[in-house]
Amino acid sequence: MRPNNLFNYIKKHDLRLFYLFLIFVGLLLLYYMVFEINSFHYDDPFITYRYAKNLNSGLGLVYNRGEKVFGTSTPLYAIILAILYKIVNVFIRIDYHSLSQIISLFCFSGALIVLIEVTGVGILESIAFFLLLLFSPVNFNVLFSGMETFTVLLFLLLFLKKIDNQKALIYLIIIFLLRLDIGIIASISFFTFYLFQLILGQINFKRLIKSLIVIALAVLAYTFFTLILFKTFIPQTIIAKTVIYTHSGFSQSFGERVNYVIRMGFPIFVSLPMLLFGLFIVYSLIKKRNVFGLQYFLFLTFYSLFQVSLIGAIQHWYLPYLPFLLVLITALYIKNVLNKKNLILSVVLFIIISLGISSYMFLRNNRSNNPNKIYFKSFKNNLFSDELFMVARMIPVNSKIFCADIGVLGFFSNAYIYDYAGLVSKKAVPYNKKKKFYNKSQSYNISDEMILAQIDSEKPDIIVLRKDYPFVEGILKDIQFRLIYKTYFSGQREIVFRRIAEIKIK
Numbered sequence: 001m002r003p004n005n006l007f008n009y010i011k012k013h014d015l016r017l018f019y020l021f022l023i024f025v026g027l028l029l030l031y032y033m034v035f036e037i038n039s040f041h042y043d044d045p046f047i048t049y050r051y052a053k054n055l056n057s058g059l060g061l062v063y064n065r066g067e068k069v070f071g072t073s074t075p076l077y078a079i080i081l082a083i084l085y086k087i088v089n090v091f092i093r094i095d096y097h098s099l100s101q102i103i104s105l106f107c108f109s110g111a112l113i114v115l116i117e118v119t120g121v122g123i124l125e126s127i128a129f130f131l132l133l134l135f136s137p138v139n140f141n142v143l144f145s146g147m148e149t150f151t152v153l154l155f156l157l158l159f160l161k162k163i164d165n166q167k168a169l170i171y172l173i174i175i176f177l178l179r180l181d182i183g184i185i186a187s188i189s190f191f192t193f194y195l196f197q198l199i200l201g202q203i204n205f206k207r208l209i210k211s212l213i214v215i216a217l218a219v220l221a222y223t224f225f226t227l228i229l230f231k232t233f234i235p236q237t238i239i240a241k242t243v244i245y246t247h248s249g250f251s252q253s254f255g256e257r258v259n260y261v262i263r264m265g266f267p268i269f270v271s272l273p274m275l276l277f278g279l280f281i282v283y284s285l286i287k288k289r290n291v292f293g294l295q296y297f298l299f300l301t302f303y304s305l306f307q308v309s310l311i312g313a314i315q316h317w318y319l320p321y322l323p324f325l326l327v328l329i330t331a332l333y334i335k336n337v338l339n340k341k342n343l344i345l346s347v348v349l350f351i352i353i354s355l356g357i358s359s360y361m362f363l364r365n366n367r368s369n370n371p372n373k374i375y376f377k378s379f380k381n382n383l384f385s386d387e388l389f390m391v392a393r394m395i396p397v398n399s400k401i402f403c404a405d406i407g408v409l410g411f412f413s414n415a416y417i418y419d420y421a422g423l424v425s426k427k428a429v430p431y432n433k434k435k436k437f438y439n440k441s442q443s444y445n446i447s448d449e450m451i452l453a454q455i456d457s458e459k460p461d462i463i464v465l466r467k468d469y470p471f472v473e474g475i476l477k478d479i480q481f482r483l484i485y486k487t488y489f490s491g492q493r494e495i496v497f498r499r500i501a502e503i504k505i506k
Helices: 003-013 015-035 045-056 075-088 096-119 123-134 137-143 149-161 167-178 180-199 205-230 236-244 246-250 254-264 272-288 291-311 321-334 340-365 383-394 408-413 428-433 435-440 448-458 471-477 479-484
Strands: 400-403 416-419 462-466 485-490 494-499
Touching: 045 075, 045 096, 045 408, 075 096, 075 167, 075 205, 096 123, 096 137, 096 149, 096 321, 123 137, 123 321, 137 149, 149 167, 149 180, 149 291, 149 321, 167 180, 167 205, 180 205, 180 291, 236 428, 291 321, 383 408, 383 485, 383 494, 400 408, 400 448, 408 416, 428 448, 448 471, 462 471, 471 479, 479 485
Parallel strands: 400 416, 400 462
Antiparallel strands: 462 494, 485 494
16 A cells, blocks of 8 residues: 555544554653663562463463462453463563553553544544543553553443443453453443433333343353353452451441541542542533443442442552543533533542642652652662562572562562462461451451461461561561571561471461
8 A cells, every 4th residue: 555545544534543553652662761661560460460471381370380269350361461472472572561561551542542432532632632641640650550450441441332232241241351340330330321211211121121131141251251260250359358358447437447548548539529520420411411421420430439438448440540531521521512610620620639649649658667669769669579579589489488469479489379368378368267366456457366377387488578567576576486487588678587497386
């Protein structure tokens, strides 16, 4: 095809997408040069990387060899990562983290393109939206973290776009397999939307039943897939966190839970304006019958309620959904779906969220007792990941490691990991359920007695503990522990012990 014909072809179809593609390629190259794409600052993605690496090694979709545990929160993403890793490394050498970051960038661009196609804004607005989202303080850390967040967001927007299409079922199944929590919330908002329509007389009862069938089929597909892979459809992370959060979130009074949110999560005011503003926007969208916008607001409303009421904190993987809300509102205003009041409120909301989160991160990471200053320093100087990476390289391959931060440590050490929180180790959960340990619980629902009991049972070669966990002090005071384990490494955040004797801990 000649250059002129190529340009005419692009112009005829959609020049906006071509511009976005050029911007994406340029920023990707810039990212390679500035951030050296192998840097990292979250531990969680490396759990999924280890699943993908073991799958490519012929061990199956497992964390530890021979143990079928549903320890990753995103099984489909682990499989996608493993497949793409095999394909890409035929042509160019790349690591799992770099590959995951590139996938995030592509999905980020794809999510924006979906919004542009749905709203129909022009070229200049598209470019402005792209830059606004890319450099948003809410998006930036998550975008380059290696997490599956933007892959989930892309398929969520595709699901909302094709809500009345047969493809909706496929997208919903993919969402369930990427993130169970997002799949459940998307299903609830999907059903609620059609229930409202039925009440308003816009659809018949048959259409509501059809939406229920779509949800049921997606749930059955998810259940079938996970039962084959892990012999269970409930992620181990849900089981473990339900236990360890018993004394720190789920069973507290309202006042204690509010205090917990303030202490452990992002400020609650980040979420509450979202809910109130969402109700206002929903009213405007109902009047204009904008299905896509209404569905997205319903989803975010339910997701906000889920984050605050059940988890008790605003999690970092939730935050990127909010800047996309600003873009959606602004685009709908440009297309005369919403009025000026909506646009002003959306900008104010975005400023509150951005400043709130940035201020929280700044205050949190500049405390003298918090060495994990990862938000306002270069990714290369991430103390948390650097220490765990160094520890992983020090540990012999055949060792049994006892720890809680199982991402970086597990991925780079290739050793057997016993996770005392129970995220990938089923044997840890019964210890965390024992009521005789609850009254001395100091961090989440984990106490020094729990840790010592598990150490006595499992007899690990290496123990890795975070110094800032309150129960560590009680472990270090235990005489029997000090006879069996000696300090192997002591950093600013992590302390590592190595077994030197076979004495039973009483």
